[in-house]
Amino acid sequence: xxxxxxxxxxxxxxRAGRERLLEEVTxxxxxxxxxxxxxxxxxxxxxxxxxxxxxxxxxxxxxxLAGIILAGGREPDADTIQKAEEEEIPILISPLFTFELVGKxxxxxxxxxxxx
Amino acid sequence: MDGTxxxxxxxxxxxxxxxxFQNAGLISDQVKKILKEAGLPKKVIRRTSIATFEAExxxxxxxxxxxxxxxxxxxxxxxxxxxxxxxxPDINLAMSxxxxxxxxxxxxxxxxxxxxxxxxxxNTDEMVLTSKFREGTHLEFIIYLxxxxxxxxxx
Amino acid sequence: xxxKEVKETTNAEVISGDHDxxxxxxxxxxxxxxxxxxxxxxxGALLIxxxxxxxxxxxxxxxxxxxxxxxxxxxxxEATQQLAIQKKIPLLSxxxxxxxxxxxxxxxxxxxxxxxxxxxxxGK
Numbered sequence: 001x002x003x004x005x006x007x008x009x010x011x012x013x014x015r016a017g018r019e020r021l022l023e024e025v026t027x028x029x030x031x032x033x034x035x036x037x038x039x040x041x042x043x044x045x046x047x048x049x050x051x052x053x054x055x056x057x058x059x060x061x062x063x064x065l066a067g068i069i070l071a072g073g074r075e076p077d078a079d080t081i082q083k084a085e086e087e088e089i090p091i092l093i094s095p096l097f098t099f100e101l102v103g104k105x106x107x108x109x110x111x112x113x114x115x116x
Numbered sequence: 117m118d119g120t121x122x123x124x125x126x127x128x129x130x131x132x133x134x135x136x137f138q139n140a141g142l143i144s145d146q147v148k149k150i151l152k153e154a155g156l157p158k159k160v161i162r163r164t165s166i167a168t169f170e171a172e173x174x175x176x177x178x179x180x181x182x183x184x185x186x187x188x189x190x191x192x193x194x195x196x197x198x199x200x201x202x203x204x205p206d207i208n209l210a211m212s213x214x215x216x217x218x219x220x221x222x223x224x225x226x227x228x229x230x231x232x233x234x235x236x237x238x239n240t241d242e243m244v245l246t247s248k249f250r251e252g253t254h255l256e257f258i259i260y261l262x263x264x265x266x267x268x269x270x271x
Numbered sequence: 272x273x274x275k276e277v278k279e280t281t282n283a284e285v286i287s288g289d290h291d292x293x294x295x296x297x298x299x300x301x302x303x304x305x306x307x308x309x310x311x312x313x314x315g316a317l318l319i320x321x322x323x324x325x326x327x328x329x330x331x332x333x334x335x336x337x338x339x340x341x342x343x344x345x346x347x348x349e350a351t352q353q354l355a356i357q358k359k360i361p362l363l364s365x366x367x368x369x370x371x372x373x374x375x376x377x378x379x380x381x382x383x384x385x386x387x388x389x390x391x392x393x394g395k
Contacts, residue, residue: 027370050307100377144333227304
């Protein structure tokens with residue numbers, strides 16, 4: 001499944017990184033604590049968060065994530081969009097809250113990681 | 117103007133230390149206890165607790181120090197938060213959902229989503245926010261005790 | 272869904288409040304930023320979070336939440352546990368990640384909580 005598939009499936013809006021939507025998604029990661037994402041996320045994960053500041057792009061780049069979905073109707077800061085375009089990190093937005101968004105992603109086959 | 121001075125039943129002031137994340141929530145917890153003991157309606161207690169927590173967090177996150185005062189009269193309760201710090205340069209911006217000037221430390225502690233001030237506004241009946249850049253911020257909010265919607269049970 | 276069913280679905284351990292497992296959970300909300308927790312308004316709400324400082328209990332108490340489920344095997348410190356016991360908020364911990372935890376509970380049928388976003392307070 002690619003990021004584009006997810007965009008299509010959920011009717012997500014794309015705010016940045018359109019050229020990288022064909023990235024294959026390896027799984028999902030949900031967290032709003034950056035240190036956590038840095039510690040546990042895997043390459044190719046799609047990251048669900050409500051954080052909107054530019055640091056999320058730095059983290060996504062560092063961990064080579066497939067993209068970021070902002071939940072709860074959050075909009076990325078202007079700086080964040082700019083940085084995401086530079087780093088080619090897809091930023092998508094969903095009106096759904098994290099719990100429901102993750103629930104639905106899980107239902108279409110995106111999995112989280114095995115327990116610690 | 118709002119008659120606070122004439123009708124105070126309860127008045128308590130707390131000191132908040134800026135940057136002290138360990139203590140975050142302690143003051144609003146004490147405020148909640150006072151409201152519970154005063155037998156105020158559940159909804160009033162919840163709204164006040166939330167607004168007070170957010171106000172307390174703002175002082176801890178962004179100011180050097182502050183004072184939080186609670187006044188209870190027969191008709192309303194009022195909370196006044198006065199802090200010393202860099203203040204808010206643009207209040208309208210600060211009041212918008214999602215706007216945040218939080219740094220790493222603040223986010224590490226689970227704050228900084230930019231929902232604090234809008235959250236206070238949503239949970240109070242009257243709110244006044246003024247700030248002097250580089251000096252500090254003054255916040256006041258009122259919750260009426262005799263308003264219909266404050267008496268209703270939870271949804 | 273009861274707290275007991277939440278425990279079983281996510282293979283969680285009960286940290287405190289095991290006499291409260293019959294509590295009815297009406298909805299769930301995943302939040303790690305405390306302001307989001309404070310914006311929650313529903314009774315019977317389960318908070319799913321990785322944030323284990325005592326502040327999460329203060330916030331849950333202020334917002335009148337039902338119980339807290341920590342993910343990623345996070346275990347709150349003594350101060351947080353004591354506070355939760357005092358506030359009568361059951362605490363559980365699952366070793367599943369946030370993503371998996373939400374997925375499992377959603378699949379089970381647990382609904383998402385509604386945030387309080389009414390604009391009634393604007394315009395005096």
